[in-house]
Amino acid sequence: MNFSRRQLLAGLAGLGVVGLAGGARYWLGRTDSSVTHDYELIAAPLDVELVPGHVTPAWAYGGQAPGLELRVRQGDWLRVRFINRLPEPTTIHWHGIRLPLEMDGVPYVSQLPVLPGEHFDYRFQVHDAGSFWYHPHTTSAEQLGRGLVGPLIVEERDGSGFRHERTLCLKNWHVDKQGAFTDFSIAREAARVGTLGLLSSINGRHLPDIELPAGQVVRLRLINVDNTMTYRLNLPGGDARIYALDGNPIAPRPLGKEYWLGPGMRLDLALRVPPAGQQLSLRNGPMRLASLRSIANDEARDDWPAALPANPISEPDLQRAETLRFNFEWSGALSTNVDQGGAYQFWQINGEAWDINDKTCADRPIASLKKNGHYILEFRNLSQYQHPIHLHGMSFKVIGSNRRRIEPYFTDTFLLGKNETARVALVADNPGVWMLHCHVIDHMETGLMAAIEVA
Ligand code: C2O
Ligand code: CU
Ligand code: CU
Known part of the structure; x- marks a missing residue:
């Protein structure tokens, strides 16, 4: 991927837009048009008390771990100035949000890591309502482990019916x-x-x-x-x-x-x-x-709300969809250079392990999808452990499994059971190079990740 110039431009976009009002540390309030949300989000070390009487040296977003809850209304733009005050590089990935690749937070694919002391402006329009979250995509076991995880709530455009x-x-x-x-x-x-x-x-x-x-x-x-x-x-x-x-x-x-x-x-x-x-x-x-x-509360008792409105996700046409197969396997091979700081590679997708230290892995996508093509992805788990399989950039519809009855639904993460084979379908409507990985972080960091290209 060549991200350099495009990334630098994306990184500068919006510099003039966010006013850093004195006092408001994270939430900068709405500007005159009521459709913008601006956050200044700082990642920094923070001592927290998880065990009474003891200090845990967590890392926090917006002064709390888990991080500050970000909220935006469906259809609006989310504009976050992210400031890194950690001792190491990081990024923010917006889990489940369908957005342009440049905003996806994958180092060396979407953007360069945000170095200590630097900032990056994330700006994207939010199409889907629902409960989402954000986290880094760098040194993930430690960064998420220390508390860099936070909720991103997208309110339904016309209200949800919940009070x-x-x-x-x-x-x-x-x-x-x-x-x-x-x-x-x-x-x-x-x-x-x-x-x-x-x-x-x-x-x-x-x-x-x-x-x-x-x-x-x-x-x-x-x-x-x-x-x-x-x-x-x-x-x-x-x-x-x-x-x-x-x-x-x-x-x-x-x-x-x-x-x-x-x-x-x-x-x-x-x-x-x-x-x-x-x-x-x-x-x-x-x-x-x-x-x-x-x-006790004295409000009138409310009713069960109606079903929430569907998100505007393209419906895959199964009749004309092409099927692509992905095998998730245990390999148990240690990488040869673990002593020199190389990564373990215990897991593979279609016979290949992702090397978390190799910045060029995404240059070799394991599948290429045609833009706007319809696809069925068959996920086959050949291992004795379950894997929550997550795709960036696009949501997919779960359509079937050999182990359970599936009521088809859209998602971004599917919990693939032991020895399960599941079929999901999507329209490849978002161009880019997108990560497909297990969300058990140390599975992801020991091989269970791949890139899928849509062009
Ligand atoms: Cu929560 Cu790569 O994802
Ligand atoms: Cu994600
Ligand atoms: Cu896994």
């Missing part, structure tokens, strides 16, 4: 009992399920009490910002319905026994809050993540 909502970012921190960071990626774990953090949290707090208005219907935006963990979400005794998966609306249906939310995935639930004084446990399998406490 109450909460964003819940799920993360298991890699810390010990003194709050010190433990390894973000351990080779023998990377070769298996991925390196799990031990301390669960929601919005940066372990086992929080979350207060909700009694009797009301509340939209819970659950965002899995974790490096590794697939949460088996359940809410025993709760009257909850699923309204959207990974940002995209579905016909509302009951939550059921549990929903498996892999890294990178989102679940929008509507919960009918029980009567005042009662509480519910939000759990991961049998483990409690939070208590949802019902607090």
